[in-house]
Amino acid sequence: MARGTPGSKRTHTVSVRLSDAERERWEAVRGESGRREMGAWVRAVVEDVLAGRAEGEVPGAEKGPAPLAPINQDTYDELCRIGANLNQLVRYTHQDGQLHPAVEAALFEVGNAALALRGIEPMRPTDPE
Numbered sequence: 388m389a390r391g392t393p394g395s396k397r398t399h400t401v402s403v404r405l406s407d408a409e410r411e412r413w414e415a416v417r418g419e420s421g422r423r424e425m426g427a428w429v430r431a432v433v434e435d436v437l438a439g440r441a442e443g444e445v446p447g448a449e450k451g452p453a454p455l456a457p458i459n460q461d462t463y464d465e466l467c468r469i470g471a472n473l474n475q476l477v478r479y480t481h482q483d484g485q486l487h488p489a490v491e492a493a494l495f496e497v498g499n500a501a502l503a504l505r506g507i508e509p510m511r512p513t514d515p516e
Contacts, residue, residue, distance in 0.1 A: 403429075462504065469496050 405413065417428040436446045476490050499509035 462500075465500060469493065469500060473497070 413425065413428075417425055420428055420431070422428040422431065433446075440446055472489075472493050476493055480490070495510070502509050
């Protein structure tokens, strides 16, 4: 009995490291599928996922932060205010030839604005020691 796909030779190997718990789960589901070989089962599962995916969907894509909603007017206004402050600080730095003391505070504001956009609690400034 011939195995594989006629006219197609598989020459590439893919290996995956599994924890004990992952291997147990995979083996249990593979056993239920009726397939004897883990590799054949993995290939079938991957091919099933690829065949059933929606257009533009990337199976197994990394899960990162949720995409941001379109920017709103309040966020835009706040970023414009921060940008104007940074612009002034750079002008002062060039004028005085040294870093203006408010630069750190402005950078802190920018960082907190980015955190707020992601729904992360802003950092509190540390007290000078």
